[in-house]
Amino acid sequence: MKKCKYCGKKLNDNFEFCNSKCENCYEKMMDKDSHKIKYFTLGIILGFLVMFYGIISNNNVFIIGIGIVVMGIDVVLLPFTTPETINFLGYQKSKFAGRISGILLIAVGVWMCFIQ
Numbered sequence: 001m002k003k004c005k006y007c008g009k010k011l012n013d014n015f016e017f018c019n020s021k022c023e024n025c026y027e028k029m030m031d032k033d034s035h036k037i038k039y040f041t042l043g044i045i046l047g048f049l050v051m052f053y054g055i056i057s058n059n060n061v062f063i064i065g066i067g068i069v070v071m072g073i074d075v076v077l078l079p080f081t082t083p084e085t086i087n088f089l090g091y092q093k094s095k096f097a098g099r100i101s102g103i104l105l106i107a108v109g110v111w112m113c114f115i116q
Helices: 020-036 037-056 061-077 083-089 091-113
Strands: none
Touching: 020 037, 037 061, 061 091
16 A cells, blocks of 8 residues: 655555645655755764764774764754655655654764663
């Protein structure tokens, strides 16, 4: 059974959206998101570099945790998900799932900071 790409409602026909409002909202959001992908990529790379620095500097778990927190903040602010997730949940719910994943990353990073 197909689902609306924006709201996630089940569809009976071969359409991708349940109505024109969902289609317009989806197109607007995809347009806005396409400009933010470079910032998302930059945030992930920055978090990875911080984690890598923590690894090469005597396995400093605190710095590794900071890197994970940076990636988590990036995912919370810019919750991009895969096209498969969007097809399965719809755009709105996949954004919510992305933010939940980011919050979990932040929690893991904070936990890593205090493991020592």
